Amino acid sequence: MTGVFLPGLALCEVFYRDAVAPLLDEAYPGLPHAAARIGPGSEVLGYDTARSTDHDWGPRLTLFLTAADAARHGAGIGAMLRERLPKHVLGWPTHFTPPDARVRVMTATDGPVAHRVEVTTVADWTVAQFGAPFRGTLLDWLATPTQVFAETTAGAVYHDDTGDLTALRAAVAWYPDDVWRYVLAAQWTHLAQEEAFPGRAAEAGDVLGGQVVTARLARHVMRLRLLQERRYPPYSKWLGTAHAALPGAGVDVGDLCPAFEDAGRRQNTLGLAEPVDPTRRAYFDRPYQVIDAGRFAAALHAAITDPAVAALPPVGGIDQFADSTDLLCSPALRRAVMGAVLDAG
Numbered sequence: 001m002t003g004v005f006l007p008g009l010a011l012c013e014v015f016y017r018d019a020v021a022p023l024l025d026e027a028y029p030g031l032p033h034a035a036a037r038i039g040p041g042s043e044v045l046g047y048d049t050a051r052s053t054d055h056d057w058g059p060r061l062t063l064f065l066t067a068a069d070a071a072r073h074g075a076g077i078g079a080m081l082r083e084r085l086p087k088h089v090l091g092w093p094t095h096f097t098p099p100d101a102r103v104r105v106m107t108a109t110d111g112p113v114a115h116r117v118e119v120t121t122v123a124d125w126t127v128a129q130f131g132a133p134f135r136g137t138l139l140d141w142l143a144t145p146t147q148v149f150a151e152t153t154a155g156a157v158y159h160d161d162t163g164d165l166t167a168l169r170a171a172v173a174w175y176p177d178d179v180w181r182y183v184l185a186a187q188w189t190h191l192a193q194e195e196a197f198p199g200r201a202a203e204a205g206d207v208l209g210g211q212v213v214t215a216r217l218a219r220h221v222m223r224l225r226l227l228q229e230r231r232y233p234p235y236s237k238w239l240g241t242a243h244a245a246l247p248g249a250g251v252d253v254g255d256l257c258p259a260f261e262d263a264g265r266r267q268n269t270l271g272l273a274e275p276v277d278p279t280r281r282a283y284f285d286r287p288y289q290v291i292d293a294g295r296f297a298a299a300l301h302a303a304i305t306d307p308a309v310a311a312l313p314p315v316g317g318i319d320q321f322a323d324s325t326d327l328l329c330s331p332a333l334r335r336a337v338m339g340a341v342l343d344a345g
Contacts, residue, residue: 002106003091005050008043008057009156015059015089016158020081020117024063027080028073034064034122034165038155039129045154047238058096058106059089060116061158064165067121074119082112122164131331134172138308141179143338145319145328146223150232174230178306181272184227185300186316190220191260191293198256199288218253221263223320225249228266235328260291273299313345 016035024031037060042048048057065074085094087109096104099114126134129148134140153169160166175183194213201210219236222243226233234242243249248266253259257280264278276299280289297314304310315321318334327333 002053002093003088005053006090007046008041008048008052008060009037009046011058011090011092012037012043012060013156013158015094016061019059019086019089019094020061020063021159023080023084024077028077031069031073032066032161033069034157034160034162036062036064036155036157036160036165038062038157038169039125039151042238043155044151045234045238045242047234047241053092053106055103055105058092058116059094062118062120062125064120064122064125064160064162066162067123070119070121070124077119078115078117081115081117085113085115085117087113122168126168127331129331131335134168136171136176138179138312139335139339139342141175142183142312142317142342143331143335144317145235145334146232146317147235147319147328150234153232177272178304178309180227180230181300181304182309182312183316183320184224184267184272185297186314186320187220187224187227188293188297188300189314189316190320191217191224191291192297195256195260195290195293196283196286196288199283199286199290203286203288214254214256217256218259221253221256221259224263225266228263228270257289257291260293264291264296267296273303275299311345313341315341 020035024033038044039062041056041060042052043057063077087094093106093108094115095107095109095113096116097107097114098104104116123133129152130140130144132140149172152172157165157169174180194217197213198210198217201207201213219239222239223233225246226242229246231242231246233239243253248262251259251262261278261280264276267273268275268278276295278291280291283290301310301314318338319328322328322334322337327337
């Protein structure tokens with residue numbers, strides 16, 4: 001028996017307020033902590049639907065304690081919740097099976113609850129998420145996929161005594177201006193490298209090839225528009241959903257020249273670089289139109305004032321040049337790869 005669907009963040013708030021917090025107050029009165037639903041999961045980004053309830057969705061929570069309290073009480077809190085949590089919240093089971101598996105499903109139980117309340121510290125969670133303490137270095141910013149930033153800054157914080165979790169979310173809320181210029185320039189560079197290809201493919205009679213390149217360029221301009229709006233692009237499953245929520249998202253990104261011109265006009269309103277004429281133009285003397293996207297990348301690069309950022313190769317952040325899920329989901333691998341790029345630059 002399951003409850004009526006409601007957004008997961010709302011369910012997790014009720015789970016904390018009505019189930020977890022009272023038990024904490026009774027067993028560990030005055031214990032400083034933060035409680036949040038952040039990290040992986042469609043509900044964290046606000047994209048969950050009834051379909052999401054079939055796995056890894058439900059009454060979930062991360063409890064953040066101080067290092068001393070986590071060492072002293074972490075195991076005890078987990079055990080106490082197993083024994084005392086209610087079996088359901090708003091009709092949704094709090095028990096998940098298989099226990100400790102990577103993917104788990106809500107399941108009714110009459111026994112102890114295999115719950116999904118993670119007890120950790122902000123420091124340990126940060127290292128798991130980013131691969132190292134986040135200190136705002138270029139490696140920290142550029143070795144982190146935008147999906148990971150989105151998982152950290154979205155979601156909901158239901159309680160925060162110490163302010164440490166709130167401080168982390170504030171620290172990664174958005175790129176420093178020069179890093180922002182750099183990742184925007186890299187995104188424009190993607191467009192510059194292939195913007196003439198759909199026309200050439202069509203001229204050569206390669207319909208499928210033209211469609212493939214057009215789709216790639218549409219993806220690049222969607223990510224560009226999200227970056228322009230100071231929103232971390234999610235991974236591919238949710239990219240269209242995120243883009244559809246943007247101001248002016250009615251522009252058809254599959255119609256490339258109007259989409260490029262729209263992105264160019266919006267770029268000029270940001271005040272990050274000298275304005276660039278956003279109108280389409282001929283590609284040399286060939287019979288197809290481009291925006292000459294490299295001009296926008298050059299203007300952004302010229303506006304970078306930090307010598308360390310200005311000296312970087314024009315590849316952007318890790319998920320702007322790497323597309324392997326196994327790489328992007330491994331903090332150690334992506335830091336190693338991005339570190340090599342930074343060293344080469």
